[in-house]
Amino acid sequence: MVVEPLIVALLLAAALMHATWNAILKSDQSDRLATFGIIMTTGTVMGLCVVPFVPMIEPAAWKYLLTSVTIHIAYYFFLLKAYSYGDLSHTYPIARGLGPLLVALVSGRMIGEHLRPQDIAGVLLLSFGLIALAMPLKNVVPRPGSRHGLATLFAMLTGVTIAAYIIADGLGVRAAGPTFEHRISYIAWLAVIEGPWLLVLAAVLRPGTVWTHVKRTWYRGMIGGVVANVGYGIAIYALVLGPMAHIAALRETSVLFGALIGTLLLGEPFGRRRVAAAAVIVIGLVLMNGPQLI
Template identity: 40%
Template sequence: MSTLVLVLVLCAALLHASWNALLKSSADPLASLAVMTIGAGLGALPLIIYLPLPLAASWPYIAMSAVLHTGYNLFLIRAYRIGDFSQSYPIARGSSPLLVTLGAALFVGEQMSLMTLLGVILISVGIISLAHVKNRSNLAGPIAAFTTGAFIAAYTITDGMGARAAGDALSYCGWLFVLDSIPLLLIYLYRHRRLPVTMTTGQVWTALGGGTMSLLAYGIVIWAVTLAPMGTVSALRETSVLFAALIGWLFLGEKLSVRRIGSCLLITIGAIVLSLHL
């Protein structure tokens, strides 16, 4: 992995933390996420207009990934609804790098050095340690968050294989986001029998902006997994949790406890280990 790829993946992590913070503040997560996916789909239109079609071998992966992304979105909403953001986000994001590393080894034959694997483990442990389980007798929230992490791992591996088969990672990304913008809107229409029109103009523009952030963030990741091991890219992307903690501290008035600072340091050390052994 080149320094350019490393820097861009870290930028993707910052973008990802930013749009999740926007979703967290929404009064209607399903409506906001539906508008976000529409925004990402609209932003992806130039990619499908001006770039050549992905190669035929990648289309099954695009279709599978669109289904997996829909499952991810629904479980993400559920995790945020029944669990705390400070609990759900770290569990979901922290569980995925190790799952991606395992899946990439099983399905793609990718292998990591011991130091690279150590970096992935440090980041995952650091992220999960940020989660605060208030009620250990009610595990519905953590289970939903872990299921979300499993969906993240599944679509990351699918998109890694698909983008490598597409011939053009950006074209693959464009078609994925356009197709991904449809299911959540249909689900919202089915549940509410109307468009998400109850949002204010400001909320709509905020959600569309979040969708653009998600397009840029994951577009970078799809491009990166064509150049570097999926597990490494996934681990670096999930440093978004570190950025989320900083955003919460700087802009949302959230406190950084000693435990959270220690977790952030562990994530930082893991990222440094990865950057030194790319």
């Protein structure tokens, strides 16, 4: 099953949105937790504006929604840790590339969506690109516990949680109900329930400084929140319209956007090898979502 061109275009837009809000978060040097909290709380406000106008999701969908919220909490932790140790152009491609790779590997057994030969080729390209991207820029082996090693570890853990919440949300939005409005309701309720916790945590950990930070930089988090929630809403809805591995793979072309933003706008080093590795990852992702070749 190949995804329709309109959905492909929407997913590419969602990929750019995802890379954009991650760049906003990574570029915050003062209090990333508070900024992330504003991003997510913006989603809560957006969700609350939607839920009065859509039907309630089916009872069967709630277990997936609550599972997704739990996984997202772990995702937030690993993502913040990855960004605290490494560059966007290093950590972002690893995390986002690993997610669809894992979805492709487990989707056949878990949800009956089996891989084509070209999907397997795409998985192998992803693996090769991830290994090349994860290597340090200089010809040295990082010491155990080094910042590079920790950045790679937390980026990989982030990728595991990405795969987990993609599957949870894919199953959840499919169980939410038969209509477009039911699926929008699932997206809105997910935003409502998962949104405020990071900002609450930031207030508990740093009560003396967090509100000063919010007053000074609220607009950055709000812009990031609108971009993040619209982008992920598109991705969740698309999970109804095609195989999860293909949707996840196409969305994660954001790795290229993330690498370019990190290099061109944030001034992070990239190097020719990482350019080649990012290109291989994107080729693998596109191959997994392309039409039947054999």
